[in-house]
Amino acid sequence: MATQVTNYQCPACTGPMHFVGESGRLECDYCGSSFSVEEIEKLYADKEKKAEAAFAKAGEKEAAISPEEREYLDDGSDWPEGMKAYSCPSCGAELVCDATTAATSCPYCGNPTVIPGQFSGMMKPDCIIPFKLSKEQAITALKNHYKGKRLLPKEFSDQNHLEEIKGVYVPFWLFDSVVEADVMFEATTATTYTEGDYEVTETSHYDVRRAGTVTFEKVPADASTKMPDDYMDSIEPYNYGELKPFSSAYLPGFLADKYDVDREDCAVRAEKRTARSAVDEMQSTVTGYSSVSVQGQDVRLHPGKAHYALMPVWLLSTRWQDKSYLFAMNGQTGKFVGDLPVSKKRALQWFGAIAAPMAAVIAVIIALLG
Amino acid sequence: MKKRVFGLLLSVVMIFALVIPAMAAGEDDATYQDGGSKAAETGEAYVYDVYGLLTEDEWDDLEWQAEKISKKYECGVYIVTVDDYRDYGSSVYEAAKAIYTEAGFGWGSGKDGELLLLSMDDRDYSLIAYGFGNTAFTDYGKERMEDEFLDNFGENDWYSGFSDYLNISERYLQLARDGKPVDVGRDPDHIDWAGILIRAACIIFIPVITAGVVVGIFWGQMKSVRVAGTAAEYVVPGGLDVQVSEDVYTHTTVNRVHIQRNHDSGGTSVDSSGFSGSSGKF
Incomplete structure (x- = not known):
């Protein structure tokens, strides 16, 4: 069965990879290999398509559930409304995330995970500004x-x-x-x-x-x-x-x-x-x-x-x-x-530190002129 | 010719002013005899009530006071009342100057002194000073003196008004001899509440406002999150295309504001003849 999520693994060592802003490339956490976005897109195009198809199929299945069945399923479900569960392709653990989540990381193995189906069809963004800062x-x-x-x-x-x-x-x-x-x-x-x-x-x-x-x-x-x-x-x-x-x-x-x-x-x-x-x-x-x-x-x-x-x-x-x-x-x-929080004590101290000497100086000037 | 006529008129004034009160004083007032007769004898009288506002006792008392003050401070303090100042000058101020000069008023070679002239026909007055009088009776001082006596004259209380004039003259002469003539910001009889308030405002409000602004700026630095209200940075280069540009003149408005001149600098305004003075109605 095709999984709905994609785990980008290093073609060299199968370790998890993540996008690095400074280099603009995907880098392997383990062996240090790096790949351009285009290279990874090419390698994972097929995997992403399968994940999107699985995501769509799961969506259709869910849509086909009758209200009675939904009530029955919901009663037995452990997840609150608006949450979705996926299976981590690296460790098999169940990933529970928000219905709008499109990329996250597995809380058990820590591997970065993408849910390509969230960005398929009409939902696909036109453009992206990649992270530049770490x-x-x-x-x-x-x-x-x-x-x-x-x-x-x-x-x-x-x-x-x-x-x-x-x-x-x-x-x-x-x-x-x-x-x-x-x-x-x-x-x-x-x-x-x-x-x-x-x-x-x-x-x-x-x-x-x-x-x-x-x-x-x-x-x-x-x-x-x-x-x-x-x-x-x-x-x-x-x-x-x-x-x-x-x-x-x-x-x-x-x-x-x-x-x-x-x-x-x-x-x-x-x-x-x-x-x-x-x-x-x-x-x-x-x-x-x-x-x-x-x-x-x-x-x-x-x-x-x-x-x-x-x-x-x-x-x-x-x-x-x-x-x-x-x-x-x-x-x-x-x-x-x-x-940021404001310290009222510091505000009063500053107020006094400015006002008191200034008042003294003005008083002296007035006394000298008067 | 004019000067001669003036001299004649003033001589008449002197005769009336000196002889008649002196004769009357001889009848019933010892104090008058001491001061008034002496003044008559020496020609050094200080109170010339030509119009006849004062009783004999009042004249005597005032003359005694004026002489005492004048001698003590070596600055003549004079009072003259006339029917109409026009007999002596073109204005009540000019008339006062003319009387002071022609009558030989003033103490010593410097002719130091002051004169209060009342012209009764139109209820005009003038207060002038000369020599050391200009030092003792500043513009501000004259205003304060007028505040003291004009209310009495307004109520036809002549003796009290002249008495106030002499008393305050004595006080001002004393202060002037002490080197502290009454002037703006130096008036022991008058608390300058406006000045005190302005000084207090400077000492309190300027530091408070400055500190408030600075602390307000510091406070503002703590807040950096706010909803954007405009989108100016997203206008494309050359994205502003103005198709209609009309500037139509409609009208002009004129606003005139009277300029408040500052008279609070103090001192005495002395004219070219060496006199300073003020005048008005009572």
Whole structure:
């Protein structure tokens, strides 16, 4: 029976392989052999096809189960709803993962495992940005993130420890669009001069109109409910010059999810951003005035192509004083984000350290002048 | 010609001012006799009530006070009341200057002194100073003095008003002789609440706001996660195509703001003739 998952094994020693960002190749954990993505794709094309077929067949079987049978099966099942079980091709252990999981690792043998069926047919991503930065670089980035933060509790960086670090290919929708914008502005120019005992300000008012189009390309919106939108927005932008056609050979060694937020829902977020930027772009052409304010706008969005892409993200979580702190790093550019706890005691100390000497200096100056 | 007419008028003023009160004092007031007659004899009177606002006792008391102060501080302190300042000058200030000069007011060779002139027809007054008077009675000091006596004059309480004038003159002369003439920021009788508040605001608010801004920046550094609001970085190169660009002038508005001149620098404004002064109505 064909298994639904693929375990990328070294052609030289059959050891597990994983994708390495720095080299852009798949490397064997045991013998150190390395292979290009193209080489592995060629070697594993047949295996992946069989896994996809098995995945599809399993899906059909599941769909054919009657509601009564499902109730019976569900009652006897150990797995919660939304979870799926696969068999590890390396050690035979049962892999239980989220229904959207597309790449993971076996908790028993640790071998990287890909579920090619999750990315077959309509679900296949158009493109992927491979990981460029390693786990070690993410850990270093976290330490750097603490540096220079004057209000960070000292105990936080001393006592907290990294609970989990995982490299995840996050599903994104990338939207192309052309925005038609017709914007009315009120603009002014002002001159000021003195006339006797009066300061006179003459303000000339103008009605300004700008209309035209703004073309946007690949505006991203993450398509996974597991990923917080604000974190994914904050690690933008990615360098799209390094987008590559999707291949599951980039996945071994990382986690990956298929999208569970559809294109239409994600488009709403992208449209809000493009509409606002279109008005900003029009306003950037209103120059030579001392003030410009938007009076009215008519913005129409013409959606273009939506690309389904996987983006590399390092997720790091720490725990301190029973509270979890999540950090995210762009796996391509290294942009690192994550809110840190604030020490109110340190904030007050800084406040006092600045305000008290300044008050003393001003008091002395006033006394000397007075 | 004008000067001659002025001299004649002032002579009449002197006769009325010195002789009549002196005669009256001889009848019923010993104190008046001491000061007023002496002034009449020496021609060194300090209170010339030509208009006749004061009783004899009041005149005597004021004259005695004015003489005492003038001698103690070697700076003449004068009071003159007239019907109409126009008999002496084009303005009440010019009239006060003319009377001071023509009557030979002032102490010693420096002609140090001050004069309060009341012109009763239109209820005008002028307070002028000369020589050391300019040092003792600064612009600010004159304003404070006027605050003291003008309320009495407004109520036709002439004696109290002149008495206040003499008392405050004595105090200011004492301070001036001590090297601390009353001026902006140096007024022992007046608590400058506005100045205190401004200083307190400088000492409290500037450090608090500065520290708040700095700590706010530090606080902001702790937050790096936020939802993106725009997509400017995803506009394709040359992706902005402006097809309509109209700039239409509609109108002009003019706003005029009166410039507040700063008079709080202190000191005394002395004119080309060496006098300083202020004037107004009571």
